[in-house]
Amino acid sequence: MAKVNVKVCLGTTCFVMGSANLQELIELVPRKYGDLVDVAGSPCLGLCSIDWEFSKAPYVKVDDEVIKEATVEKVLAAIDKKLGK
Ligand code: FES
Numbered sequence: 001m002a003k004v005n006v007k008v009c010l011g012t013t014c015f016v017m018g019s020a021n022l023q024e025l026i027e028l029v030p031r032k033y034g035d036l037v038d039v040a041g042s043p044c045l046g047l048c049s050i051d052w053e054f055s056k057a058p059y060v061k062v063d064d065e066v067i068k069e070a071t072v073e074k075v076l077a078a079i080d081k082k083l084g085k
Pocket of ligand 1: 009010011012013014015043044045046047048049057059
């Protein structure tokens with residue numbers, strides 16, 4: 001089975017908008033899912049500049065799915081969905 005790939009944006013906009021809180025995912029996800037999921041911090045994903053005025057930062061990508069205004073709960077829910085849980 002292909003791994004789910006999670007990228008937590010740590011670019012400036014997302015960081016200011018709260019991705020600092022999402023950094024716990026980087027420890028939490030491997031503990032919860034082990035080898036099934038790869039998680040990493042990422043420089044600006046290029047999403048914040050598309051719609052700056054209505055920015056929905058912080059952004060996290062779960063495979064190709066963009067999670068706006070990401071929270072730990074939203075990201076875990078998206079991972080569970082990918083894994084069919
Ligand atoms: S800083 Fe996160 S998408 Fe640009």
